[in-house]
Amino acid sequence: MSPTVATVQAETRHGRVLVSIAGEIDLDNADVVEEDLVAAIPNDTHAVTVDVNDVSYIDSIGLRILFMLAARLRTAQIEFSVAARPGSLARRVIDLSGLAAVVPIDGETSGESEP
C-alpha cells in the first residue's frame, strides 16, 4: 500500500516565501507535510504564502497544519496568506473551517509575488 504523498516546494520571490503543496494530505502524511512546511520557511523572511491549489485532498487534519502555522507565524511577526482557488476541494474545506478569520485567503498566489 503506497503512502499518501504530498510534495512541498518553496521559492523566494521579492522577499516573500512561496510554498506550494501538491498532492493529498491526510492523517497518514500530515506529520511529514507539517515538518516539510516548517522546514521550508526560513526565519528571516517577512512574508509567507502557502499555495494549496494543487492539493487534491485535504481535510481537518491538514487544516490543523495551516492553523498551527498561522499561530506560529503570528508570534514570529511574519505575514501569512493562503492561496486556494474558489471551487476547489481545498477552498471548500478552508471556507468551512473558518481559516479565513485568521489568514487572508487568495485565489491565486498574489500578483505582488510575481517576478
Add this chain to the structure above:
Amino acid sequence: MSDTHTSSERLGRLQSVTDAALAHLDVDELLRELLDRTCELLRVDTAAVLLLDEEADVLVATAARGIEEEVTQGVRIPVGRGFAGRIAAEKRSVILDRVDHTTVLNPILRERGIKSLLGVPLLDQGAVVGVLHVGTLTSRAFGDADAELLRLVADRLGPTIVSRLARSQNVSTLALQHSLLPARLPTIGDLEFAARYVPGGTAGLGGDWYDVFLLPSGALCVVIGDVVGKGLRAAVVMGRLRSTVRAYALTASDPAEILRLVDRKFQHFEPYEMATVMVGLLDPNDGSLALSTAGHPPPLLASRHSEPYYLDLDIDAPVGVATEAKRRSTTISWPPGAVLCFYTDGLVERRTTPLDERLEALRAAVTVDPPETVCMSVMARLVGTTPPADDVALLVARRGAVAGKSPLRLTVPAKPASLRVIRSELRRWLSSVGAGTDAQYDVLLGVGEATANAVEHAYGAAVGAIEVEVTLDGDDVLAIVRDKGRWRPPRGHDRGRGSVIMRAVSDDVRVRRAPDGTEVVIRRRLRP
C-alpha cells in the same frame, strides 16, 4: 421551304432525346448521343460540348464528336478567350470561317483541319452553363439559319444537361454523405447513440454531418456541424471539415482549442466557405462534457430530474468568418440516464413556422427513452410526412441509468494508510454514478472526516477494521462508516473541526453509538 420542313423534322428527332428512351443514359452517354444527332442534323463533321466550371471560370470539354481528343486531353478554355471562351463571355453565337491561332485557342481544332466553326452558348434559365459548337472539315459558310438551328438544339440541350448533371450530382452527393456519416454509431461504456440524416428536398443536399469517435485518451468526441451551401460542393467541404475536426481532436484536449485550430485551417484552405460546428468531449471518468460551439445551436438535455432544456452555452462565431474568433468551452455534467439531443437547423427551421415554436416542439419530443425511440419520436413530430427543404441531421445520446448501480463496500484496517484507498475507491464510484464536482468533494470530505476519526479514535492501541458502504438512495448518496471499537469523544485542540466539516458538507449526518461500535450515516444530494 422544304429545307426548313426537313430541319424541323430533324429537330423533332433531336427533341426525342429528352424522352423516356434515353432517360436511362448517364450524362456522358446522353451527350454523345445528342452530339451524334446534332452532327446529322446540321450536316457537320465535328461537335463538342464544353461545360462551364464556374469556380475556375473555364470551359471544360465534356463531350465531343469527331474531335474526341478534346475530352480525352481534358481541354480547358478560359472564359473570354478563344472561340468557345468568346461565346460564353459574350453569350451569343459566333461563326468562324477562318480557323487559325488568331481565332482559335485550342490547337486540337486547328490540327484536326477544321475549316469552319459555329458555336452557341448553352443556357439554363438565362445563365451560361456551357458552349456547344460544330465544325466542318471543308469550308462552309455558316449562315444565320444554321446559327438559329444550333440555338434551337442548344435550347433543348442546356436544361437537359443541367437537370441530368444535378441528378447525377445528387447521387454522388448522397453517396459521399453516406460514406462520411458513421455507418454504425459506437456503443461506448454505458453510452447509447442513435442518429438520423435526411437529405433536403427542394433545396437539395447539403453539408450536414455528425460524428462520434473515441480518442486515445479515452475521451469520447461528439461532433455535429453544417457547411453553408448546397450540393456536392457543400458535401465535399463537409468531408474535409470532418477530417480536420478529427485530426485536431487527436492533438488538442479542449473543444474550444480544437475549434480554434479547425477555424484557422478552414480559413486558410477554404477561404470562401463557412460552417457551424459543435464539438463535445466527454470525460469517461466523471461524466463531464466540455462543449464548444461555433455558431451551432445548443443541444437539448432531458433527464428524469427536470424538464428538457436547451444547454446554456457561449455560442461563438461560425468557422470561416473571423480571424482569431473568440472560442469558449462550457463544461456540463451529463447525469446518468440523461439524454442529449444534437441537431442541425434543418430540423428546427421552417419558413412557415416561427423558430421558437419549432424549438418548443423539439423540447416536447425529446424524452429519456432509448435514443432510437427518441429519434423516431423527434422525426415523426418535427418532420412528419413533409420532406424537409433543408438537410436534417439528428444525433441522440443517452448515458446509462444508475438504477441498480451496485453499492461500494469496503472493509479496511483502521490505519492511516487506508484513508487513501477509501478515497480512491470512493472517487471512482462517485464518478460512475455521475456525481458533479461539488458533490464529489463533499462526499469525499464527509467520508474522509468520518473514517479519519474512526482510525484515530475507535480502537486505541489495537488495529480493528473500518467498514465503508456507499449506496445511491434516490438522488442521494448514502455513506455509512462503521467501526467495531468503543466510541471516544474527539481529543486534542483542533479535533472538533472535523465534525463541523462533516456536518457542513452533508445534508444530514447521524451518529449511532453502541457498546459494540459506532455507525456514522452521511447523506448528500447528488445534484443541487
